[in-house]
Amino acid sequence: xxxxxxxxxxxxxxxxxxxxxxxxxxxxxxxxxxxxxxxxxxxxxxxxxxxxxxxxxxxxxxxxxxxxxxxxxxxxxxxxxxxxxxxxxxxxxxxxxxxxxxxxxxxxxxxxxxxxxxxxxxxxxxxxxxxxxxxxxxxxxxxxxxxxxxxxxxxxxxxxxxxxxxxxxxxxxxxxxxxxxxxxxxxxxxxxxxxxxxxxxxxxxxxxxxxxxxxxxxxxx
Amino acid sequence: xxxxxxxxxxxxxxxxxxxxxxxxxxxxxxxxxxxxxxxxxxxxxxxxxxxxxxxxxxxxxxxxxxxxxxxxxxxxxxxxxxxxxxxxxxxxxxxxxxxxxxxxxxxxxxxxxxxxxxxxxxxxxxxxxxxxxxxxxxxxxxxxxxxxxxxxxxxxxxxxxxxxxxxxxxxxxxxxxxxxxxxxxxxxxxxxxxxxxxxxxxxxxxxxxxxxxxxxxxxxxxxxxxxxxxxxxxxxxxxxxxxxxxxxxxxxxxxxxxxxxxxxxxxxxxxxxxxxxxxxxxxxxxxxxxxxxxxxxxxxxxxxxxxxxxxxxxxxxxxxxxxxxxxxxxxxxxxxxxxxxxxxxxxxxxxxxxxxxxxxxxxxxxxxxxxxxxxxxxxxxxxxxxxxxxxxxxxxxxxxxx
Numbered sequence: 001x002x003x004x005x006x007x008x009x010x011x012x013x014x015x016x017x018x019x020x021x022x023x024x025x026x027x028x029x030x031x032x033x034x035x036x037x038x039x040x041x042x043x044x045x046x047x048x049x050x051x052x053x054x055x056x057x058x059x060x061x062x063x064x065x066x067x068x069x070x071x072x073x074x075x076x077x078x079x080x081x082x083x084x085x086x087x088x089x090x091x092x093x094x095x096x097x098x099x100x101x102x103x104x105x106x107x108x109x110x111x112x113x114x115x116x117x118x119x120x121x122x123x124x125x126x127x128x129x130x131x132x133x134x135x136x137x138x139x140x141x142x143x144x145x146x147x148x149x150x151x152x153x154x155x156x157x158x159x160x161x162x163x164x165x166x167x168x169x170x171x172x173x174x175x176x177x178x179x180x181x182x183x184x185x186x187x188x189x190x191x192x193x194x195x196x197x198x199x200x201x202x203x204x205x206x207x208x209x210x211x212x213x214x215x216x217x218x219x220x221x
Numbered sequence: 222x223x224x225x226x227x228x229x230x231x232x233x234x235x236x237x238x239x240x241x242x243x244x245x246x247x248x249x250x251x252x253x254x255x256x257x258x259x260x261x262x263x264x265x266x267x268x269x270x271x272x273x274x275x276x277x278x279x280x281x282x283x284x285x286x287x288x289x290x291x292x293x294x295x296x297x298x299x300x301x302x303x304x305x306x307x308x309x310x311x312x313x314x315x316x317x318x319x320x321x322x323x324x325x326x327x328x329x330x331x332x333x334x335x336x337x338x339x340x341x342x343x344x345x346x347x348x349x350x351x352x353x354x355x356x357x358x359x360x361x362x363x364x365x366x367x368x369x370x371x372x373x374x375x376x377x378x379x380x381x382x383x384x385x386x387x388x389x390x391x392x393x394x395x396x397x398x399x400x401x402x403x404x405x406x407x408x409x410x411x412x413x414x415x416x417x418x419x420x421x422x423x424x425x426x427x428x429x430x431x432x433x434x435x436x437x438x439x440x441x442x443x444x445x446x447x448x449x450x451x452x453x454x455x456x457x458x459x460x461x462x463x464x465x466x467x468x469x470x471x472x473x474x475x476x477x478x479x480x481x482x483x484x485x486x487x488x489x490x491x492x493x494x495x496x497x498x499x500x501x502x503x504x505x506x507x508x509x510x511x512x513x514x515x516x517x518x519x520x521x522x523x524x525x526x527x528x529x530x531x532x533x534x535x536x537x538x539x540x541x542x543x544x545x546x547x548x549x550x551x552x553x554x555x556x557x558x559x560x561x562x563x564x565x566x567x568x569x570x571x572x573x574x575x576x577x578x579x580x581x582x583x584x585x586x587x588x589x590x591x592x593x594x595x596x597x598x599x600x601x602x603x604x605x606x607x608x609x610x611x612x613x614x615x616x617x618x619x620x621x622x623x
Contacts, residue, residue, distance in 0.1 A: 054536060054616045075540050082538020093533045093620070097237050107537040109226050152537065 001159070001191055002028040002051060007060035009046050009214075020046040021057065022214035028193065030159065033186040035202035036195045038211035045164060047211065048195050052085050052162045053077045065159070082111050086153025090165035092145040094137040100124060100148045101133040107155045123151040127181065143174035150181060160191045167201055179204045227543070231551040238523075242555060245519035248512025249559030249599065250566055253592045255505035257567025260588045262574065263498030265581035270490035280318075281351060282445040282453065282482050284310075284460060300439040301477045304427075306467055307443045314459040316451035321348035321444040322427050326435045330376075330423060331396040332384040339380050341397070341423045343430020351446040354419075359391040359406030362426050370428040374402040378410045379421035397423065398434060453482050512559065513599040520552050520607035531611050532619025545612035552604020553597055560596025564589055 009021040020043045028034055038044045049055040050062065053069060056077070062070040069080060081087075094103045101120050108116035124133055127147040137145050146166060153161055163182065167175030179194075179201060186192045194205055202208045210218040235242040286301045307322040324343040329336060342348070346361045357378065366373050374397060381390045390404045402425065411419045431437045447456055457480050464478055481489075524531070531544055568589075571582040 049617050052536075054620070075542075078535065078538055078540040081536060087536050089620070093529070093536075095530055095533060097233060106534070109223070110534075110538040110540075110543060112223070156538070 001030040001032075001065060002026065003061075003063045004051070004057075005061045007047070007050060007057045007062065009043075009050060009055070009057050019214050021050070021060075023060070024214070024216060026209065026216065028191060030191055031186070031189055032207060033182070033192045033205045034194070035205035035208040036193065036211060037197060037199070037202045037208055039197065042211040043214040044195050044211045046214075048162055048164055048193065051193065052087060053080045082107055083156055084158050084160060086150075086156070086158045086161045088146070088149050088153050088161065088163040088166045090168040092137070092142075092149045092169070094145060094148055094152075096137055099134050099136055100129060100140065100151075103137070103148055104151045104155050107152060111156050113156070120151075120155060123154050124148070126154070127151045141174075142170050143177060146170060146174075146178050147181070150178070150185075154185070158190075160193065161185060163192070163194045165196055166194060167196070167198065175201065227546050227550050228554070230547055231554050234523075234527075235551060235554060241519060245516050245555050246559035246562065248515035249509065249556050249596050250512075250563040252505065252509030252512040253560045253563025253596050254566030254570060255508050256502060256592050256595075257564055257584070257588060258570040258574070258582075259501035259505045260498060261567070261571035261582040261584045262580060263494060263501050264583040264585055264588075265575075266497060267491070267494035268583055269581045270494060271487065280447040280449065280451070280453075282447060282456065282460070282480055284443040284445060284464070284478055284480050285441070286439065286478050301468060302440040302443055304440065306464060307440065309463060309467060310443065310445060310460060313463050314456060316448050316456045316459070317445055318448045319347045319351065319446045321345050321351050321446070322440045322442075323348060323444060324427055324430050324435060324437050324441045326430070328398050328423065328434065330380070330384060331399075332393065335384050337380060337383045339377075339421050339423055341425060341430065341434070343425050343427035343435065345427060347446070348424070348444060351444045354411070355409040356406045357409040359404070361406055362424075367426040367428055370432055371426060372400060372402045372429060372433070373405045373425065375406045375408060375424040376404055377408045377418075377420040377422045379418060380423060381407050383421075397425070400433060453484075457482070509595070509599060513556070513603040516552055516555055516600060517603035517607060519555075520548065520604055521610070523551070524548060524607045524611040527611075528614060528619050528622040531614050532616055532622065535614070535616035536620060541612040544614075545608045548608035548611045549601065549604050552608065553600035556596045556600030556604070557593070560593050560599075563596065564592055567592070 004024055004026045007021050007024040008019070011018045011020055022043075024043075024047060026047075036044045036047060046055070050057050053064075053072075057070050060070065061068060064080070064084070069077070072080070095106070098106070101117070101124065104120035104124055105116045108119055113119060121130075121133060124130060127150055129144060129147050129151065132140060132144060132148075137148065140148065150161075161182070166178055166182070170178060182192050182194065183204065192205075194201065196202050207219065207221040209216050210220075284302065304322055307320050310320050311317055321344050326341050327338065328341045329338050331337075345367050346363070349355065349361055356375065359375075361375065362371075362373060365371070374395065376384070376390060384390070384395065385393070390407055393404050394401050395404060396402070408420070408424075425434070427440070445456070445460065447453060460480055461476060465476065468477055470477065534544060568584055571584055574580055575582045
């Protein structure tokens, strides 16, 4: 599903050059549930941005479902993000002025999907928020917000879910619930990548990779 | 993303920031309002002038003292035209059917207890057909009365109303600047023409006006009525030759009179009102430009403020084009709505001007269409850069933005 070889990404901060990724080789099979761990600054977020086609690597290859996506145009990358990936963020990143339903509808609108509203309602139901559709994010609890975000990630039925510290802003019980939801989604066949620095969250994934200074320095399962 | 959805998204974010959206719009509202009102004023002035010129009658040449410096702007009053000049024109210039010498002034007319201030024209009976006046009651001057400086007066219908009310005017004696005149006739109404009302005036023999009432030695103008089908260019040349000879102007000096025909006057009026309109429109356009810059400013703020939103939209699959459209449409909604409100403001302003001042305003539908499309263009033009900035944001940077 995902195969990267020698991914390099450098940033220029002031005068200094930071090698955020320094030769990352990673293979993720379809249907895997993988945790990417590491301390802050280890390059795990950068890796996720590149895997999620939000960013392009400076060097190296990234083959996604048989297609080299490391040199695609911004437009194509936007389409790939829309169809193949679902993003879940630490801070939920819902649009505050839109209702839960409208937030979930958004990726479907960009995809040009028909009956977007119905589909969005369906997905919200599967994450257990059938009765909260008209609420705005500010009227929802943290766990509910993250469920809306997951519903939004699922709206276009992507093969891969990318979660960046999905439990970082939640209490541990709610965090466990969210991770359980990811587990259910993974059981249903979706590939799930979770970036986290919390060991007990990582432990809920079938495989963990550990990053340090822009390289993968350990794998466990 | 469907077009309608983008408009809905734009409207939603504008309503969410209603006060700011309105302030952004205000520049456009005032700008468009000013353009509409100014153009209406210019158009009104134009139509008024045209109407006035066309009511003056056809086949008319007006000879006035003084040089024509530029399109009918005179170098001051000069005393050059005499009664003999006027008489000579009829006998010596081919194509002249009749002439009317004229002098003018302002007088106080009194009848019994009533007082009325009005314009007086001293002229001959020929002035009436030349200037398209007719007598509604009574009669016009006889040649004898003109020759003998008779104290007879023709009054306009408005003047009669003010002095006599419902009473019969013909045959009554009125005091014009303290001198007794007999009212011999009442003019037929021509309708108010805005700048002056031809229905409110008095006409007396020019001889009487010059010697007894106004104390003038020279004429203010000679109206020349051409024969139908006469070549006015040749007539002007003929009049010029004759008057130069009579005034003993040496070769090479400028004329001490000027001759205007109706085509000239229409042209002058057109030119004046066109300049007037361009000037007013130009000033108003500047405010529209300033309004556009206001929109750009607000849109830039909006884009910065919504960086994170843009990042989120991009993460879930928005293309640059979608983001560009979203912000562009937002800008166009602001400017378009501002334009529409501006048109309302402009029309109301024009109507108020019409109602409460002497100016006439004419609102041309073309101007409204133009203002609306122009304001939409302002939105596109000034919204483009902020929208492009939004579209070009790097998704990772935008998501990280706090």
